[in-house]
Amino acid sequence: AQSVSQHNHHVILSEAASLELGCNYSYGGTVNLFWYVQYPGQHLQLLLKYFSGDPLVKGIKGFEAEFIKSKFSFNLRKPSVQWSDTAEYFCAVNLNTGTASKLTFGTGTRLQVTL
């Protein structure tokens, strides 16, 4: 069964600092990769996704992620965070089998951006 690891549980950054959140998955087959964000009191929103093609994907709000197949990683980055980026970030994976399938989530990273 696939699993997802997010090594940073709680990250505190000052505004304008650069962000990189780690995500590693364990599965030898073909996967789809996602980053979701959950702002305080709100539901999960899709930040970005990778299915195939260019391993560097760009999402909403200036976020990007790079898929490195050899490292089973899909790290999330943002060059300059804003206070409004304070939220919980979840990495998720599902199988690329040609049919819909469940998502497996990491435990999440709580990002706190200070002014």
Add this chain to the structure above:
Amino acid sequence: NAGVMQNPRHLVRRRGQEARLRCSPMKGHSHVYWYRQLPEEGLKFMVYLQKENIIDESGMPKERFSAEFPKEGPSILRIQQVVRGDSAAYFCASSPTTGFKYYEQYFGPGTRLTVT
């Protein structure tokens, strides 16, 4: 296009009562997924349904939990004889029927169940 709808948003039940959580997928979506988020944990998959069919229930507890997605109406997650450990946020997601986008899941606002 309305998003995934869940109700109620908050539900309080006493131990031993039943909880019914409803989920209406986005228009045009026929795949529904239920996830549970326990305090300080990530989301855990429970069940995946299509209309009138359970496709994958590998994450559902064996007892007291059931789910359905009838031909008409919302998907229902039912928890019988609730216990304190059932207190969690329950999220529903839906995905499109065709095209590459059936890999993408769109989430509802969740139902926060509190068992007293």
